[in-house]
Amino acid sequence: xxxxxxxxxxxxxxxxxxxxxxxxxxxxxxxxxxxxxxxxxxxxxxxxxxxxxxxxxxxxxxxxxxxxxxxxxxxxxxxxxxxxxxxxxxxxxxxxxxxxxxxxxxxxxxxxxxxxxxxxxxxxxxxxxxxxxxxxxxxxxxxxxxxxxxxxxxxxxxxxxxxxxxxxxxxxxxxxxxxxxxxxxxxxxxxxxxxxxxxxxxxxxxxxxxxxxxxxxxxxxxxxxxxxxxxxxxxx
Amino acid sequence: xxxxxxxxxxxxxxxxxxxxxxxxxxxxxxxxxxxxxxxxxxxxxxxxxxxxxxxxxxxxxxxxxxxxxxxxxxxxxxxxxxxxxxxxxxxxxxxxxxxxxxxxxxxxxxxxxxxxxxxxxxxxxxxxxxxxxxxxxxxxxxxxxxxxxxxxxxxxxxxxxxxxxxxxxxxxxxxxxxxxxxxxxxxxxxxxxxxxxxxxxxxxxxxxxxxxxxxxx
Numbered sequence: 001x002x003x004x005x006x007x008x009x010x011x012x013x014x015x016x017x018x019x020x021x022x023x024x025x026x027x028x029x030x031x032x033x034x035x036x037x038x039x040x041x042x043x044x045x046x047x048x049x050x051x052x053x054x055x056x057x058x059x060x061x062x063x064x065x066x067x068x069x070x071x072x073x074x075x076x077x078x079x080x081x082x083x084x085x086x087x088x089x090x091x092x093x094x095x096x097x098x099x100x101x102x103x104x105x106x107x108x109x110x111x112x113x114x115x116x117x118x119x120x121x122x123x124x125x126x127x128x129x130x131x132x133x134x135x136x137x138x139x140x141x142x143x144x145x146x147x148x149x150x151x152x153x154x155x156x157x158x159x160x161x162x163x164x165x166x167x168x169x170x171x172x173x174x175x176x177x178x179x180x181x182x183x184x185x186x187x188x189x190x191x192x193x194x195x196x197x198x199x200x201x202x203x204x205x206x207x208x209x210x211x212x213x214x215x216x217x218x219x220x221x222x223x224x225x226x227x228x229x230x231x232x233x234x235x236x
Numbered sequence: 237x238x239x240x241x242x243x244x245x246x247x248x249x250x251x252x253x254x255x256x257x258x259x260x261x262x263x264x265x266x267x268x269x270x271x272x273x274x275x276x277x278x279x280x281x282x283x284x285x286x287x288x289x290x291x292x293x294x295x296x297x298x299x300x301x302x303x304x305x306x307x308x309x310x311x312x313x314x315x316x317x318x319x320x321x322x323x324x325x326x327x328x329x330x331x332x333x334x335x336x337x338x339x340x341x342x343x344x345x346x347x348x349x350x351x352x353x354x355x356x357x358x359x360x361x362x363x364x365x366x367x368x369x370x371x372x373x374x375x376x377x378x379x380x381x382x383x384x385x386x387x388x389x390x391x392x393x394x395x396x397x398x399x400x401x402x403x404x405x406x407x408x409x410x411x412x413x414x415x416x417x418x419x420x421x422x423x424x425x426x427x428x429x430x431x432x433x434x435x436x437x438x439x440x441x442x443x444x445x446x447x448x449x450x451x452x453x
Contacts, residue, residue: 027287027324028310029303078367081310088363100364103286104328104371111325123374124332127351127405130366172321173288174304179323207323224303 003164004216005195009039012189012217016045016154023051023110023181024062025157028081029225031174033158033191034061036217038235040156041065049073051110051152053103053177055080055087058229063087064236071096075150077103083229102130105147107180112149114183114212119148155185158222159208162192163199166213167206175207182212191219240438241414241431247382249274250429251412254380255338260284262331262372264341265309267382271340284336286368288327291319308368331368332375339376341369343383343411345398348424348445350408352381353400366403373404385413385442392444394418394425415439419450426450 006012013036016022022040026032041064050071056063063086065071074096079087090096101109102124112120121144125131135146157178160171168190170178182188195218228235242250248270255261255271257279263269272294275281283292285307293314295301301312315321330336345353352373355366373379386392394411410428411418416439417429426448427436440447 028306030287030306030310031304078365079363080365091363092361098363100366102366102370103324103368104332104375107324107328108332122332124371125404126374128370128402130370170321172302172305172315173285175321175323176288177324180325226303 004166006215009035012215013039019047020153021049023152023155025178027176033156034223035219036156037061047072051075057083059234060228073097075099109150110180110184113151152185155181155188160193162216166210168208179208182208187214189215259337262339266342268340291316336376338378339372343381347398350406350420352403353398356401373407379407380410382412385415395444
C-alpha cells in the first residue's frame with residue numbers, strides 16, 4: 001500500500017541539495033511551513049533559489065533561512081512586510097538576488113509549470129518596467145506579455161489535514177500558493193497539522209489530490225510566525 | 237493650516253455611495269479599506285481579498301482573530317457566512333478574468349490618460365515590491381482611486397504624465413480626492429463633484445494638468 005508518511009521534518013528534507021530551486025508555500029505567515037523550513041536550515045543546503053510571495057518576518061522561518069545566507073535568489077512579489085528586515089539588509093549588501101514578479105503572474109507561472117504549460121500570455125505588467133525585454137503579442141487589439149511557467153526541484157508546504165496518500169485539506173487563507181506549488185514541485189513535501197487514515201477525507205472535498213504529493217510529515221500544533229516574532233525568537 | 241475638503245472617511249463614504257448593490261469588490265490598503273465601513277444601508281457588497289477569500293469581513297470589535305485568516309495587507313479578518321476560500325490561481329483568475337466589478341486603490345500619481353503609478357517611486361535604494369496591484373488594474377472591470385489631491389509637500393498627484401514607474405497605462409476610471417470627484421474622460425480630467433467650500437479654480441490650481449470643469453460655474 002502507498003504510504004507517503006515520513007517520521008520527521010529532518011527526514012523529509014534530508015535530500016535537498018545545494019543549488020536547488022525550492023518553492024515554499026504561504027502568504028505572510030498564513031500557510032508558512034515553519035518546521036520544514038527550520039529543518040532545511042539545520043540540514044545546511046546552500047545557494048538555494050526560493051519561490052515565495054514574501055521574504056518572511058522577524059528571524060524565524062523563511063527570514064531565518066535567508067539570514068543564514070542559504071538563499072542566493074528570491075522569486076517573489078512583495079519582499080517588504082512589517083517586521084521584515086533580514087531580506088532588505090542582505091539585498092542591500094548584494095548577498096541575495098531578487099526576481100520581482102506580479103503576484104497573479106507568479107501564481108499562474110507556478111500553476112502553468114505544474115500543469116505542463118511552458119508559458120502563457122497575460123495583460124499584467126504590460127506598459128511597466130516589469131515587462132521590459134519580454135515578448136509582447138497582440139490578441140484582439142490588446143497587448144499581452146509572455147511569461148514562462150515555473151517548476152521547482154522541491155516544494156515545502158503546510159496543510160491542516162492529510163491522509164497517507166497525500167490528499168490534502170488546507171486552513172482558510174493558509175491555502176494561497178500551496179496547491180499550485182504542490183503541482184510544480186518535482187518532490188513535494190507537506191507538513192500536516194494532522195494525518196488521518198485513508199478515507200478520512202471526503203473525496204468530494206479534497207483540495208490537493210495525492211498524486212501531487214510525495215512526502216507527508218505530521219507536525220501537530222505547528223509554530224506560528226507572528227507568535228515567534230512577538231516572543232523575539234531567532235532561529236536557530 | 238485649516239482643513240479644507242473631505243476627510244479620509246468622507247472620501248471613502250463618497251466612493252462607497254457610487255458602488256452598486258451586489259458588486260464584487262477588491263479594496264486596497266489604506267483609505268480604500270475604509271470604504272467597507274460606509275456602504276449605504278440596504279446594499280450588500282462582497283469583498284474579495286487576493287490571498288484567497290471571497291466574503292471577507294472585518295473582525296468583530298474586540299476579537300483577536302486567527303493567524304491563518306488574513307487579508308492581502310496581512311491583517312486578521314473574518315469570513316462572512318457564505319464565504320469561499322480558494323488558492324491563488326483561482327483568486328487571480330477572478331481578477332484577470334474580469335469577474336470582479338470594482339477595485340478601489342491608492343495612488344502615487346494618476347495621469348490624465350488614466351495611467352496609474354502606485355507601486356514604486358523608482359528610488360534606487362528602495363526595494364521594489366509590487367504584490368497584486370498590476371494584476372488588479374489589468375483585470376478588474378472598473379478601477380477607481382482614492383487619494384489626497386496633492387502630496388504632503390503640496391505636489392500634484394494628478395498629472396499630465398506619471399514620472400514614477402507605471403502600474404498600468406490607461407486603467408483609472410474615476411478619482412476620489414479630498415477636494416473633488418474627478419473622472420478620467422476621453423478629453424482628460426473632468427470634475428464630477430466638488431467638496432463643500434471648494435471651488436473649481438481651487439482644485440484646478442492643485443492639479444498638475446488641465447482640469448475640465450464638468451460641473452459649471
